[in-house]
Amino acid sequence: MRAPTPGNAVYPEDPDHEIPGPEGCAAAEQLLQRLVALRRWSGQPSLRRLRILGGSVELADGTWVDVLPETTVSAVLRGHSPRGLPRLALVEAFVRACLMSCGQQRYAAGQVRRWRRAWRALAAGEEGALAPIRPDPALPVPRQLPRPIRGFAGRDPQLAQLEEWSRRPYDDPAAGPLILVTGPPGIGKSALVVQWAHRSAARFPDGHLYADLSGNAGAHPVIVRFLRALGLRVVPDDEEEASCLYRSVLAGKLMLVVLDNARSVRQVRPLLPGSPTCTVVVSARAYLSDLVIREGALPMELSALSDHDAFRVLSAALNVEFAHRDREACRRYVVEAGGSPLALRILAESLIRERNVPRLNA
Ligand SMILES: Nc1ncnc2c1ncn2[C@@H]1O[C@H](COP(=O)(O)OP(=O)(O)OP(=O)(O)O)[C@@H](O)[C@H]1O
Ligand SMILES: [Mg+2]
Missing domain, CATH: 3.40.50.300 (P-loop containing nucleotide triphosphate hydrolases)
Structure with missing residues (x-):
């Protein structure tokens, strides 16, 4: 579903799977991240706009206060909620304001219900009580990044x-x-x-x-x-x-x-x-x-490494002490490699073998 410029698209009747929601959150911190995502989805309305859309309420002593004060909302979104989990009224008003801000207020009631359910489950400490969107909860969250290369430098x-x-x-x-x-x-x-x-x-x-x-x-x-x-x-x-x-x-x-x-x-x-x-x-x-x-x-x-970065890559691949002792040889290698990190790593490897340089952390 395309979010939000009113009138620019046809919206599906059931947008629950398109609008970022709270499902699957197991901790207050995740709920906050989802609120951040919802704000983004709705076009990153400013805190001022959210405050205005949030409206105000009358307290028992007759004073009126904003439901979404800028400082509170900003602190909450940055994870500085005093009690970890923000107040339910604030979450509900925030969700409503985000949807109003992008002209999607007709979904507000349904979305608010979704967040209320999630908030209550978290408040009750029922981890995992939220409707899982992971089809197989036994599987770990995918963390598929390969290991970072050793001796990365520069860039x-x-x-x-x-x-x-x-x-x-x-x-x-x-x-x-x-x-x-x-x-x-x-x-x-x-x-x-x-x-x-x-x-x-x-x-x-x-x-x-x-x-x-x-x-x-x-x-x-x-x-x-x-x-x-x-x-x-x-x-x-x-x-x-x-x-x-x-x-x-x-x-x-x-x-x-x-x-x-x-x-x-x-x-x-x-x-x-x-x-x-x-x-x-x-x-x-x-x-x-x-x-x-x-x-x-x-x-x-991405283009060739600068000489400075090339030297850093070489010294990281070799042995920093050695690189500093034999700066002349390293400079020659830097020129020879022409800023290619792959060439530098190959040259470093040959140097390690030829001169018997101790390997990094060896
Ligand atoms: N910043 C760096 N610091 C240290 N080593 C690096 C750095 N960048 C690349 N290398 C080394 O250079 C080698 C080649 O880098 P990499 O595989 O990232 O290149 P690539 O641009 O992705 O190449 P290809 O086009 O073949 O995919 C890596 O194996 C790594 O050892
Ligand atoms: Mg590559």
């Missing part, structure tokens, strides 16, 4: 940029951040993406899906693997049907999807979730222009 601006893009409130509230990292072979695309993903992993409590697409021509085998990891036992044979099911399962989840070493847009498109709560990072040698033009991917072109 600070790119790591910061990925962080910024992935946190940016969406211009288009219907779609979550989609990032495309491109560059020549061995330049460090996969290493960078995996490094960043590990650093930000905690922001995606519903899981991390990872696929190396270099060996797969089509998307279907990957969707099948993802759906199984998400707890589905029976998966459609038809790619389009499987892709629709995949989007349904991911709707409303705070999930990170890493599509590494992609070769074509055709391979990637069926793996794109439709929910603004999901973040996708794609790495590819080729600049997948269709992903940028049609899907609004944010492109990052």
Whole structure:
């Protein structure tokens, strides 16, 4: 479902599986993250707008107070609720205000009921009492990121940029951040993406899906693997049907999807979730222009490492002490590698063997 510009789309009658909800939360912290997701989905209304839409109530002493004061809401969303779980009245008013803010108030009553149920279950300490959307609760939350490479160094601006893009409130509230990292072979695309993903992993409590697409021509085998990891036992044979099911399962989840070493847009498109709560990072040698033009991917072109970063990569791969002792040899290697981290790692390996340099932490 496309959120929110009134009049821009046909809305389904039962949007429960499209609007980010609280199902599956086992702790107050997760409930807050879902509230953040709901606000994002509804177009990131400002705190002021939420306060106005939240209205005010009269207290017993005759004074009027805002239901959604900006400072309280801001503190709650940042996880600084005094009692962990925010007050039910605040949650209900927040949900209502988010939906009103994007012209979807007709769903407000149903959505509020959904949050009230979840809030009550949490307040009663009934972990897991919330309607599970995980089809097989016995399965662990998918955490599929491969291990980060040892001795990763440099790329600070790119790591910061990925962080910024992935946190940016969406211009288009219907779609979550989609990032495309491109560059020549061995330049460090996969290493960078995996490094960043590990650093930000905690922001995606519903899981991390990872696929190396270099060996797969089509998307279907990957969707099948993802759906199984998400707890589905029976998966459609038809790619389009499987892709629709995949989007349904991911709707409303705070999930990170890493599509590494992609070769074509055709391979990637069926793996794109439709929910603004999901973040996708794609790495590819080729600049997948269709992903940028049609899907609004944010492109990052990775180029050669600066000499400074190359030196850092080399010293991390070698042995920092050695690298500093023999700066001349290292400088030659940096020039020889031409800013390619892969070349630097290969050169470092030969140096380790030739000169019997003790390995990192060996
Ligand atoms: N920032 C880095 N610090 C240290 N080593 C790195 C760094 N980036 C890449 N490497 C090393 O270079 C090798 C190649 O990197 P990587 O596989 O990420 O390249 P790639 O751009 O994804 O290549 P391909 O196009 O073949 O997928 C990695 O195995 C890793 O050892
Ligand atoms: Mg790669």
